[in-house]
Amino acid sequence: MTADAAAWDALRLSLWVAVWATLLAIPLALWVAWLLARRDFWGKALLNAAVHLPLVLPPVVTGYLLLMAFGRNAPLGRALDAIGLQLAFHWSGAVLAAIIMGFPLMVRAMRLAIEAVDPKLEDAAATLGAPRVAVFARVTLPLILPGVLAGTVMGFAKAMGEFGATITFVANIPGQTQTLPSAIWAALQIPGGEGQAVAMVLMSSAIAVSAVLLSELLARRVAKRIAGT
Numbered sequence: 001m002t003a004d005a006a007a008w009d010a011l012r013l014s015l016w017v018a019v020w021a022t023l024l025a026i027p028l029a030l031w032v033a034w035l036l037a038r039r040d041f042w043g044k045a046l047l048n049a050a051v052h053l054p055l056v057l058p059p060v061v062t063g064y065l066l067l068m069a070f071g072r073n074a075p076l077g078r079a080l081d082a083i084g085l086q087l088a089f090h091w092s093g094a095v096l097a098a099i100i101m102g103f104p105l106m107v108r109a110m111r112l113a114i115e116a117v118d119p120k121l122e123d124a125a126a127t128l129g130a131p132r133v134a135v136f137a138r139v140t141l142p143l144i145l146p147g148v149l150a151g152t153v154m155g156f157a158k159a160m161g162e163f164g165a166t167i168t169f170v171a172n173i174p175g176q177t178q179t180l181p182s183a184i185w186a187a188l189q190i191p192g193g194e195g196q197a198v199a200m201v202l203m204s205s206a207i208a209v210s211a212v213l214l215s216e217l218l219a220r221r222v223a224k225r226i227a228g229t
Contacts (some may be wrong), residue, residue, distance in 0.1 A: 007200050008182035009175055018159035023100035033110035052104045059164025066169040093170040102158035106151035113147020146219040153215035157208055180204050
């Protein structure tokens with residue numbers, strides 16, 4: 001039940017993909033969460049439905065749609081390939097798949113945190129002449145930071161565990177696109193590969209538990225700082 005070199009490669013790639021997916025998704029998720037929580041506009045229901053669509057679509061369908069949009073034979077895929085950016089069957093495509101699959105979880109956590117903040121606090125800061133960006137940075141963001149951390153951890157965990165959309169969009173190429181879930185699936189297809197699969201499951205579980213514990217610790221520290229204790 002000892003992990004081999006391929007398992008460690010899959011773990012490193014999964015961490016690499018998850019970190020990039022989380023970092024790239026945070027600003028957009030925060031902006032979309034703020035729009036849904038604080039603004040009324042035409043198409044808000046459509047935006048909300050589009051954000052949550054990956055939660056209800058089978059992951060394989062999401063991966064297939066990504067392949068149709070960004071594959072080398074698709075117009076958009078050819079345009080990106082012309083500037084040296086390849087997504088299909090490349091680790092960068094795994095990042096995109098992880099962003100899309102984890103985005104709804106991040107937005108929901110951040111939106112709930114924003115909605116819990118009294119808008120009167122923001123309005124009071126605005127009446128004192130502070131620009132909206134400054135109000136968000138100095139008033140709203142510190143108050144919603146626990147929610148942002150929670151959304152970040154959920155997005156990271158989803159990216160680490162993403163399988164269906166990833167394997168459909170970027171395949172399962174060892175050393176190139178094989179993430180930890182794909183490696184576990186591949187090990188289970190080989191007679192006698194259960195030991196490797198168990199080792200990788202333990203690795204994945206340890207990372208997930210560590211991420212949750214770290215998030216809880218950071219959230220408590222932020223809450224204490226906000227409370228002034």
